[in-house]
Amino acid sequence: MTATAAPLASLLADWGEWLPDLAGGLWTSVRLGAASLALGLPLGLLAAIGLTSGGRGARIALTTLVELARGVPVLVLIYLAYFGLPRAGITLEAFAAATVAIGLSVAGYSSETFRAGLLSVGRGQRDAAAALGLTPAKxxxxxxxPQAIRIVLPPLVGLAVQVVQLTALAFTIGLPELLGRAYNLGSITTEYLGVLLLATVLYLAVLVPLSQLAALLARRAAP
Structure with missing residues (x-):
């Protein structure tokens, strides 16, 4: 075995040993990302509807909330949810606190995306729906x-990529997601470089297909 092949073989052997633990962390990251999107996207859609059709008072209140969700760093939101809420009598486990924090950020950013999609639906479509006697809710x-979602689907998939990246911040409150498990494993083995390289590969295994899907959807949506 050559001098170059020996370290590579050793690294691959280590990766095989570490993979089950880090794969569990990746699954936690994916679940956290999915839960955050499941919370944030509906909230973002509701905020967008309120911003486009609500009264002046509702628009002012929603704009303030959206700017707060967009302006406050996600790490600060995570700390507020995990360390701050117990002072108000609300205690959340790490997974729930991270979901709430990231979900609020998702709601803030997706609301602008949904708002653009709602406004892009032609006036003729709205008039036709009203002529059919449909209530505003219907x-x-x-x-x-439905038309707005088809329009904004590419940027929403792009947002999902960012959300998976943001799940790494949950490491700061002890959630055993991918980065957290990689750090713990690195502290045990002292092989931080090899462990973090494997964590990077696992992140890319999720993020690259999502990025390619976003690009494909954007090309299909282009006129």
């Missing part, structure tokens, strides 16, 4: 929102 549910 107009949104049956006509406006």
């Amino acid at each position: 107009q949104y549910r049956l006509v406006i929102v």
Whole structure:
């Protein structure tokens, strides 16, 4: 075995030993990302509907909330949810606190995306829905929102990529997601470089397909 092949073989052997533990961390990261999107996207859609059709008071309140969700760093939101809420009598486990924090950030950013999609639906579609006697709620549910979602799907998939990346911040409150497990494993083995390289490979295994899907959807949506 050559001098170059020996370290590589040793690294691959180590990766085989570490993979089950880090794969469990990746699964936690994916679950956290999915839960955050499941919370944040509906909230973002509701905020967008309120911003486009609500009264002046509702628009001012929603704009303030959206700017707060967009402006406060996600790490600060995570700390507020995990360390701050217990002072108000609300205690969340690490996974739930991270989901709430990242979900609020998702709601803030996706609201602007949804708002752009809602506004892009032609006036003719809205008038036709009204002419059919649909209530405003049914107009949104049956006509406006489905068309808007098709329009904004590419950027939403791009947002999902960012959300998976943000799950690494949950390491700071002890959640055993991918980065957390990689750090712990590195502290045990002292092989930080090899462990973090494997963590990078696992992140890319999720993020690269999502990025390619976002690009494909964007090309299909282009006029």
